[in-house]
Amino acid sequence: MAALGKIRKRGITLVIIIGLGLFAFIAEEAFRSCEATKNQQRQQIGEVLGKKVNVQDFQALVDEYQDVLKMTQGIDNFSEDQLNSIKDEVWNSYVSEQIINHEAEQIGLTVTDEEMQTIMKEGRDPMLLRSPFVNQQTGRFDVTMLTKFLADYKKNATNPQLTESYQKIYKYWQFIEKQLRQQTLSRKYQALMANSLLSNPVSAKMAFEGQNQESDILLASVAYSSINDNDVKIDESDLKAKYNAEKEMFKQSVETRDIKYVSFQVVASAADRQGLMTTMQEASNKLQSGANPAEVVRKAQSQFPYTGIAATKRAYPSDIAAKLDSMAVGQTTAPFETKLDNTLNVVKLISKTMMPDSIEYRQIQVGGATAEAARKTADSIYNALKAGADFEALAKKYGQTAAKQWLTSAMYENATTMDEESKNYLNAINNLGAGELKNLEFSQGNIVIQVTARKAMVEKYDVAVIKHTIDFSKGTYSDAYNKFSQYVSENKTLADLEKNAAKSGFQVQERKDLFNSEHNVAGVRATREAMKWIFDAKEGQVSPLYECGNNDNLLVVALTKIHPVGYRSLDDVKDAVRQEVTRDKKFDQIKEKFAGVADIAAAKAKGARIDTVNQITFSAPVFVQATGASEPALAGAVAASKQGAFSKTPVKGNGGAYLFQVLKKGNRQDAKFDAAVMEKQLQQKAMQAAGRFIQELYQKAGVVDNRYLFF
Secondary structure (H helix, E strand, C coil): CHHHHHHHHCHHHHHHHHHHHHHHHHHHHHHHHHHHHHHHHHCEEEEECCEEEEHHHHHHHHHHHHHHHHHHHCCCCCCHHHHHHHHHHHHHHHHHHHHHHHHHHHHCCCCCHHHHHHHHHHCCCHHHHCCCCECCCCCCECHHHHHHHHHHHHHCCCCHHHHHHHHHHHHHHHHHHHHHHHHHHHHHHHHHHHHCCCCCHHHHHHHHHHHHEEEEEEEEEEEHHHCCHHHCCCCHHHHHHHHHHCHHHHEECCCEEEEEEEEEECCCCHHHHHHHHHHHHHHHHHHHCCCCHHHHHHHCCCCCCCCCCCECHHHCCHHHHHHHCCCCCCCECCCEEECCCCEEEEEEEEEEEEEEEEEEEEEEEECCCCHHHHHHHHHHHHHHHHCCCCHHHHHHHCCCCCCCEEEEHHHCCCCCCCCHHHHHHHHHHHHCCCCCEEEEEECCEEEEEEEEEEEEEEEEEEEEEEEEECCCCHHHHHHHHHHHHHHHHHCCCHHHHHHHHHHHCCCCEEEEEECCCCCCECCECCCHHHHHHHCCCCCCCECCCEEECCCCEEEEEEEEEEECCEECCHHHHHHHHHHHHHHHHHHHHHHHHCCCCCCHHHHHHCCCEEEEEEEEECCECEEECCCCEEEHHHHHHHHCCCCCCECCCCEECCCEEEEEEEEEEEECCCCCCCHHHHHHHHHHHHHHHHCCHHHHHHHHCCCEECHHHCC
16 A cells, blocks of 8 residues: 555656656667668669669669660770760660650550561661570571570579589570560650651641742841940839740750859979989880880880780870881880870880781690690691691591681780790781691690681781879878868858969859750769769869879869759840840830831831841741841741732841741742652651650659769
């Protein structure tokens, strides 16, 4: 009872304690839920039609496409620009696919397996002709080759020696099949849109006349530029009225931002250049004195390796190749600068000779229990061949086919490294005559080579190249960084940055309408962190200092304006609106001036310039030399006028106001109307118009592109 009494006395306290405990539990669960949601959001690269796009899923698509390009183009590594291009292509393709699939699903449009089989049996699609399953004799896609491959792939799926190569081809085929199905669906949808735009004989006749009915006119023109802008009075109400009338022109579907920035590129100092020049001069002297070129090039840390293999001009940088024809064998250049790639260079032409660009050869590889045993076997093979033995028969004896193969210069002359055995192997093939044999000894055995044919004799050069970027030293970069850092730290606002830029040796630049889909800021690579800051900042904020570029650029950014999705404000577009209003008011002045004018002579008396303009058609805007403008409205007005008629109402053009008299009107003499041909042309135009439907659908798809947060 005493215990119950104590509980009653402290009831309120206990309720509070229990309540706080429950709140803490609920709050913890809510925090975990929010954190999980945030983690999911951090992985979202974008959104299409309300569907979130996960960064891992997108990266898988990028990796897939990279593998395809590596296989089809023989590329192992991509530059930053190439990777950006690949990511853009994959993103645009993904968005288009999602939009088309959504629209097709709405109307029940599909691509059946039977349709796919028909396409593959016909084998005419360009995508199929880029596959590995093209019959070399017919030049067409061969579905039986595909069927055989798929059967072999399934059979050899567990064979580790074949799995990797088979997997590459199999994945490539999966990519082709997926793209082919999507491409077919897009074509069907586009055809559906195009076929909803019908043509008929009446529209065909009108189109023919628009293209072929020509008019010659006397043109009276007054250019807007003849009226001084200061003589045109514009007030705020004029601007607002014009803005409201043309508001749709100023609508944007993607947010953009305006920035001002200071970008400073660190360059080599005079001391840095002199230090490099000393190194290059020493290398030049050593090459000239006959030192081992490979050793000199290596010690000088040249960007261009020396392999000791003669190569065609295309293997060398363009600035080096340009020197070769004017150099004598054995000559070494003094250090020279190439501004295009910011390098100092030294070149020694070691030899120059005519050699085949393509060589056909065959070989027998000889191994043994020991290196000595391999050499003895190779000697016996070589002697037998020299005595007239059949090459293929001997090769077959040692379990080889000795199939003939071609070696081209392009297959080896861009190698970045070359070991001694590879060098000896290539030199042997290059220097053997047709029918000649060579027994080459290697650490792992021997190779007996026979050259069977030599084609396309070209000039080849053995050249030692020392190419070195004119780079800045650590001290130079440190001085530049300290100077820029001090400027940024002392100027916390945009006003201060602009006020003190010149005295610090910097320049504030401006960029309007930056999109988050761009890959860099201010044309400087490696600025993703700056891009993320820009699209997270508030107007007026100044960024921290960014080190970017090729570790040679310093950047600070100020966000000046945010342009959200929707209509641009009048302030944003006031200059463009003012130009439109100015043109309207100038036209009104000219129109008033032309009041009562009934012929060309009267127009001339009012100050108009008179010109004869020939061969005006409705379908092509006429270019007026007097005003320097293309004038679709004038072409339309002329087409609607009869021969001999005078336009008493001035035509409002892009560059001026016009009155005209039609002198002559008629069809081109060589033009003959064919309703079927014109209807086909109109259908083709309808197909092109339908091809632009994706732009309209894109606007409605709610596309969000946040790739800048990840790449």
